[in-house]
Amino acid sequence: MTEAPARLPASRYVLFLAPAVLGCLLDLWTKSWTFAHPEQFQGKGWWLWEGHAGIQLSLNEGALFGMGQGQVWLFAVCALVAIVGIPLWLFRYRAAEDSRLTFAMGAIMGGVLGNLYDRMGMHGLTWDRFYAQREGPVYAVRDWILVQWDDRWVWPNFNIADTLLVCGAGTLMLLSFFGERDQPQGDDEA
Structure with missing residues (x-):
């Protein structure tokens, strides 16, 4: 008989929960x-660092860099799959034995939740506030962070959820190349 x-x-x-919950709350608060x-609508901006940020x-x-425009519901379904799959993989299939992996997946979950909230239109925005020729509820991610080097190199606008997703994914990539797995608790050999 095998031991549990x-x-x-x-x-x-x-x-897992700290970056997921706190990251999602920070994302939703900053977007709100x-x-x-309203003075920021219609492409106007407010510089914190003139010409750069x-x-x-x-x-x-x-999605990322505006790819897949109009595929809001496809991305929402992918997010729902992640919301179920990530905790299942971490806690049922024990990937959470690695603390760094667990934290990275928590950051990813925070980003997924923040952007899913927007994709579902739960923020209550309507298109006419942004584009007079368009009507109805907005089912889109709210981006607000502007970064550029000069007028020719302008990074696509993003938000805290995007930052969580990128940092979490970057951490996963670094762990896959350079990280050794954490030793599970209680498996130390003396």
């Missing part, structure tokens, strides 16, 4: 705050 694996420590749940300022509101009906 040891329970995951509570710290693994905290390592920035989009509450600021706030400019935009709506993205696609």
Whole structure:
């Protein structure tokens, strides 16, 4: 008879939930705050560092760099799959034994949740606030962070959820190339 694996420590749940919940809340709060300022609509911006970093509101009906414009529901379905699959993989199939992987997946989950909220139109925005020729509810991700080097090199607007997704994915990539897995609790050999 095989022995049941040891329970995951509570710290693994905290390592996952902290970036997921706090990241999602920070993302939704910053989007709500920035989009509450109508003077930022219609492509206008507010510079924090003149010519390089600021706030400019935009709506993205696609994914990374605006790819897949109009495929909002496809990305929403992918997000729902991730919301189920990530915790299942981490906690049922024990990938959460690695604390760094758990934290990275928590960051990814925070980004997924923040952008899914927008894709579902839960923010309550309507298109006419942005484009007079368009009507109805907005089912798009709210982006607001503007970064550019000069007028020729302008990075596509993004938000905190996007930052969480990129940092989480970057951490996963670094772990896959350079990281050794954490040793599961209780498996130390003396």
